[in-house]
Amino acid sequence: MTTLLDRIHGSLAAACIADALGAPTEERSIPEIRRLFGQRVESFHAPLPDAPYAAGRGPAQITDDSSQMLLLAEAFIANGGEVTPEVMAGLLIAWSGNPDYFPHFAGPTTRHAIERLKAGDDPWDVGKAGNIMSQGASNGGAMRVAPAGLVHPGDVEGAVRAAHLTCVPSHHTNIGVAGAAAIAAATAAACVDGADLFHVVRAARHGAELGERLGSEQGRHVPGPSVAQRIDLAVTLAVQSRDLDDAIERIATVIGTGLPAAEACPAAIGLLVAAGGDPFTTAVAAATAGGDSDTVGCMAAAIAGALHGIDAVPAEALARVEQANRLDLAGVATRLTAVARPLPGQNAAAQG
Incomplete structure (x- = not known):
């Protein structure tokens, strides 16, 4: 049986691999990616000198996406399985001091939020500030959110x-929260024994x-697609494809x-389905799709890794990512599992 520890470890590992695999293709189109890297991006590459964000990074190095995801995991660990907006504010400020990530990768919404948080503004005000539709509606909240699902298995x-x-x-809008909630919900659903892609997609949609309701009622409502x-459309495209x-x-x-959450998050679910839920194939699909490839x-x-566990994650790829970034994902997974909160009576995976 795949234990909860296996699923959490698999989720963190697969997310980091996909982030590193997609870093060199970020902002590129599919034709450009295929010309530069081949039909599918199936191995780690050093970002090319003209890469807008990852230039100068090495093969298998992660970006802002999984670096913030791991910080969020540590925040859940340090706070007994829960976080508050104030904890998140401290996390973002601390992350902004990391020269490996913030100067190169921070998006516009995150940069603006960190500036205001450093100035002492109330976190509850910062994420819903703004008067343009893109502010707070990007995928920066969703990219890091998998641990919110991992600590609530099922x-x-x-x-x-x-x-x-x-x-x-940072992303307190109807669209920003909807995207993050979809990813967290899908990850939580994937941690249950017997879960399959149907359960995961249904959870993502419900999430x-x-x-969207929470973001609209407590944050700022911005115009944009559902x-x-x-997600429905992305999954339909996946299953109808040759x-x-x-x-x-x-x-x-x-x-x-x-960058918009209404693109990246549905695309992530669609590519997950297209890849049959396999963690590495999912990572390859996202890296090959281009755009915000590392985030997607x-x-x-992260969802695929939770669904199938660490045994489905290629050991060689994981070793390369851990070595390139000095990570101990098994240790993080063990500590995160210890603070996870399965529902009473829920058939979540055994703790392990």
């Missing part, structure tokens, strides 16, 4: 509540609906794989 609503709190200081309905390559092109073209991969592979 508890979709608990995962959504936790995801919402992680978004408050998006709940998150994350839940775009093969993985066709699905990658359809999802990238119709849904988009860009980090989110999608």
Whole structure:
């Protein structure tokens, strides 16, 4: 049986692998990626000198996506399985002091939020500030959110509540929270014994609906498409495609794989389905799809890794990522499992 520890370890590992695999292809189109890296991106590459964010990084090095995800995992660990907006504010400020990530990778919403948080503004005000539709509606809250699902195995609503709190200081809008809640809910659902892609997709859609409501009622409502309905469309494209390559092109073209949460999060679910839920194939699909490839991969592979556990994650790829980034993901997973909160009576994976 796959234990909860196996699933949490698999989720963190797959997310980091996908982040590193997608870093060199970020902001590139599918034709450009195939010209530079081949039909599919199946191995780690050093980002090319013209890479807008990752230039100068080495093969298998992670970016802002999984670096913030791991910081969030440590925040849950340090606070007994829960975080508050104030904890999140401290996390973001601490992350901004890391020269490996913040100067190169921080997005516009996150940069603005950190500036205001450093100035002492209330986290509950910062994430819902703004008067343009893109502010707070990007995928920065969703990219890091997998631990909110991992600490609530089988508890979709608990995962959504936790995801919402992680978004408050930076992405407190209907769309920003909907995207994060979809990823957290799917990750939580994937941690249950007997779960399959149907359960995961259903949880993602439900999470998006709940998150949109929380973001609208407590944050700022911005114009934009429904994350839940775009998940439906992304999954439809995945199952109607001839093969993985066709699905990658359809999802990238119709849904988009860009910075908006209403693109990246549905695309992550669609690519997860197109890859059959396999962690490494999911990472490959996201890296090949381009756009915000590292973010989409980090989110999608986190779900896939939780669904299948650490044994489904290629050991060689994991070793390369851990060595390149000086990570001990087994240790993080062990500590995160210790603070996880399965629902009473829920058939979540055994603790291990």
